[in-house]
Amino acid sequence: MTAFALDGVYPPQEDSQLLIDVLAGGAPLKGRSVVDLGTGSGVVAVAAAQLGARSVTAFDICPTAVRCARGNALAAGVEVHVRLGSWSQALECEPFDVVVCNPPYVPSGAEVDTGSIPPWAGPMTAWDGGEDGRLVLDPLCATVPQMLSDDGALLLVQSEFSDIGKSVTLLREAGLETKIAAVQSIPFGPVLSAHARELEASGRLTAGRRHELLAVIRAEKR
Ligand SMILES: C[S@@+](CC[C@H](N)C(=O)[O-])C[C@H]1O[C@@H](n2cnc3c(N)ncnc32)[C@H](O)[C@@H]1O
Numbered sequence: 001m002t003a004f005a006l007d008g009v010y011p012p013q014e015d016s017q018l019l020i021d022v023l024a025g026g027a028p029l030k031g032r033s034v035v036d037l038g039t040g041s042g043v044v045a046v047a048a049a050q051l052g053a054r055s056v057t058a059f060d061i062c063p064t065a066v067r068c069a070r071g072n073a074l075a076a077g078v079e080v081h082v083r084l085g086s087w088s089q090a091l092e093c094e095p096f097d098v099v100v101c102n103p104p105y106v107p108s109g110a111e112v113d114t115g116s117i118p119p120w121a122g123p124m125t126a127w128d129g130g131e132d133g134r135l136v137l138d139p140l141c142a143t144v145p146q147m148l149s150d151d152g153a154l155l156l157v158q159s160e161f162s163d164i165g166k167s168v169t170l171l172r173e174a175g176l177e178t179k180i181a182a183v184q185s186i187p188f189g190p191v192l193s194a195h196a197r198e199l200e201a202s203g204r205l206t207a208g209r210r211h212e213l214l215a216v217i218r219a220e221k222r
Contacts, residue, residue: 042069
């Protein structure tokens with residue numbers, strides 16, 4: 001990954017890179033329109049532009065992220081239309097050929113000691129996916145077909161702790177052909193370390209285990 005200015009936004013991590021790897025290894029982006037939902041530093045959007053996408057649009061609810069992504073696109077010499085707003089505003093745009101998303105997906109309850117999470121891990125809104133981690137995942141999986149062009153595809157990265165199987169089921173129910181495009185096991189970073197006790201208590205994490213499985217789901221409209 002290129003060095004990116006971060007300014008208090010989510011620093012590109014393994015999930016960002018896994019999503020980029022799948023994007024780079026798939027069908028060529030030349031001539032395709034891309035939207036990045038929850039762009040943060042803009043790292044995935046910039047990669048899409050560098051991979052030859054015809055146009056790249058990006059949304060984020062965080063004004064700092066919007067400023068940061070705009071700056072990083074400028075520094076990389078690519079055009080990305082970064083817009084302040086919820087991912088759901090993409091539903092009001094012309095359909096996109098490719099939707100990419102690394103949403104907040106960490107299940108986060110009241111018992112978590114967020115004070116132990118260092119500032120460099122980014123703001124809570126970047127990773128907090130609500131009680132089951134599916135605050136963005138559920139509505140996104142249900143509505144994404146409306147954002148896609150006729151042969152469009154979604155690339156979505158998430159953790160095992162926010163129920164990868166549920167995303168696959170919802171995307172299939174929404175009419176998309178869905179497969180797991182990549183998986184990676186990574187050690188817990190500071191955010192999941194702070195959540196470990198709660199994940200253990202809820203039965204989602206075996207006692208003492210400190211690895212998480214990430215997956216990129218590819219869902220196509222055919
Ligand atoms: C996990 S970070 C991913 C950042 C970047 N795409 C990457 O892969 O490194 C999630 C981003 O989604 C943004 N976000 C959270 N809720 C959102 C929403 N409802 N609509 C749009 N963006 C949202 C956060 O501000 C954060 O920048």
